[in-house]
Amino acid sequence: MRSALEGIVVLDHTSALAGPYCAQLLGDFGANVIKIEQPGKGDQSRGWGPPFVGDVSAYYLGTNRNKRGLTLNLGSQDGRDIMAKLLKKADVLIHNVPRKSSRQKLGLDEKYCHGLNEKLIWASISGFGNTGPYAEKPGYDVIAQGMGGAMSLTGEKDSDPMRFPTPIADITTGIYTALSIVTALYARTHTGKGQSIDNALFDCQVTWLANVASSYLATNNPPQKIGNTHPSIVPYQPLPTADGWVIVGVGSEKLWQSFLQVINFSEIAEDKRFENNTLRLQHRQELTELLAKCLRQQNSAYWLEKLQQARIPSGPIYTPQETLSDEHLLSRGMVVELEHPMIGLVKSLGNPMNLTDTPVSYRLPPPLLGEHSTDILRELEYNEQQINELRDQKVI
Template identity: 50%
Template sequence: MSETMQPLAGIHVVDLTEALAGPVCSMLLGDLGADVVKVERPGRGDQARGYGPPFVEGESAYFMSLNRNKRSLTLNLATERGQEIMQRLLLRADVFLLNMPRQASWEKYGFAYEAVAAKNPGIIYAAISGYGHTGPRAGDPGYDVIAQAESGTMSLTGEPDGSPMRFPTPMADMTTGLYATIGILAALQARQRSGQGQLLDLSLLESQVSWLTNLVPAYYLTGRPPERIGNAHPTLVPYRLYQARDEAINVGVGTDSLWQRFCQAIDRPDLAEDPRFVTNGDRVQNRKDLEPILEGHFARQDADHWLEKLRAARVPCGQVNGLPDILSDKQFLARGGLMELSHPLVGHFKALANPIHFSATPVTYRQHPPLLGEHTDEILTELGYTPGDITSLREAGAV
């Protein structure tokens, strides 16, 4: 497929972010066809280049997971000539993505929103930070683990008698990256009508709090905060992990009709007629009666026995996979869940594919995660610099 057929073909993105939230966003934009220029510090680059181990041939696996479909330009923004290059980049950019928490830094380096928009009124300026750029904590530094804790989500994760638990992958960062992508796509669409770009202000804190969407109205209606309940669901029963004779399985009974099928499938039709358990509301109210019954029943047979019976009855269920299990899962692989790229140092490597399946404009994987500064000369040439200029910029420490 021609790259010009991709949804974001012709869109230029300048990515001045590092670590995770911003790079997730720019990777998704790159997957959709945008030309992403990743601006990095000379010599050091994105802080995620140092996240590890594992490192392979000096390259961080963590960095490689987040930075395909980008070109790397090293730029010393502390120099006047480095700032001049950034200005040229921003003049042609459709999207500018940055994660400097303090607006004073924007002004210091000459790319405050007002100044950039004055020269390029159509630019979509997406600023990611821990707390946003308004409010009493504007400008404070933030990381994923802090957002998870302060958002309220960590207090709900873990066993009832245990401690709050961090979700094991960077949930707040990835969520913010997804919201940034949605916002940028919407802003590009709005620009089609108005001709004007706009400023997007995204915070890790608000993005992580958004995971509490289904809990907030209940709290305000009842005045009762939610409790930590482990693998159970606050408003659905049965909807949790059960230990079979050999290993655990997950069951999701989300409707009363599924409850009827579930009871037949596990050879307990009596439970479907029990007045304590007829409706979901009944089952939630009487979960302390129902759960021990189900726990004892599932413990009598192996997991495969129950999964076979539940799947035959079209009751949602599944085993608990480890990473090697899902990466070899037939359904996951049949859907193209993995992609492979060739890297100049690492060789061929696999990573998760983009999960969006387009019928006409599919995602493409055009560029390996770049080496630090790998495309500096190429990008400077596109901006109008001659070979002599580029040599001079290097000697001056600007790139």
């Protein structure tokens, strides 16, 4: 099958997570992604460990498949000349250089790049974007999480601010930027021209407020921490059993009636305080205590079987290792195996987007530092002597 982005050339001049994750998504759909790194150093995430697999961090391995690796010293004129040749042929440049002066010095600024190639999609990822009072302010995922509002709401009522355990600002920005790029590529089919993308971790993290933001903007009532519960639905939360936990989502009155039949607990079924969702919200604590008393009479497997027979949204609460060995997840191709030239079989999370005619493909393991430099320079019509000279001069 033809890949959706076959023939699209993407220059990935990013490090850490948001940019590499974005470029990996594009690579999964067939784009020719060239990962450009500084000679001798490379992506900072190469050193983010333990754990390491051989000499490579697991962090780096998780976000850099389906790319070819080129080392390039953009501090040198020869390096900038090579980059200019790449830009003339590329469809997309993704970078995460936050300062305009630095972009100009490296030959990555918007005006210069579009001067070389008016069809280029120029995608900038930064902490706070290229406009506004915080433009060029440095930022990592954890800063965006803190300023994005969700950290102050995560956890139980009296707990300290809590970071989400994975870098959700980076991941979200990577997804939004990939979507922006695909949108810009589609727009180019009509206009014949590229455009610029300016995505910020802060902006993208704020989108996680979603219904919380909508409620606040509608009422001006400050949102409060509610732990594992839902602000508008009860019960919609983890509940304790005799040997662990189950999680349920009773999102309608029809489901509530089915739920009552499953638990068969008269103290709840006959209590007028729980007749409808509005009343259940008013008496959340009392209902939760009674549900815990009921469900602790049987183990999790018992309740899950009953709940699923009644088609009530429910499930176990997995550890990551249980998640990554779940038979359904594995059947959906969500754990990918690729053979790496130095460290053998490398596993990573799969791409969750499933298209019938242009599916994702997994072709290349994460590249070694500069692994494909020679091949890429040959494609730019450099000869062997020139390539050797560039390597001797530490341009590549």
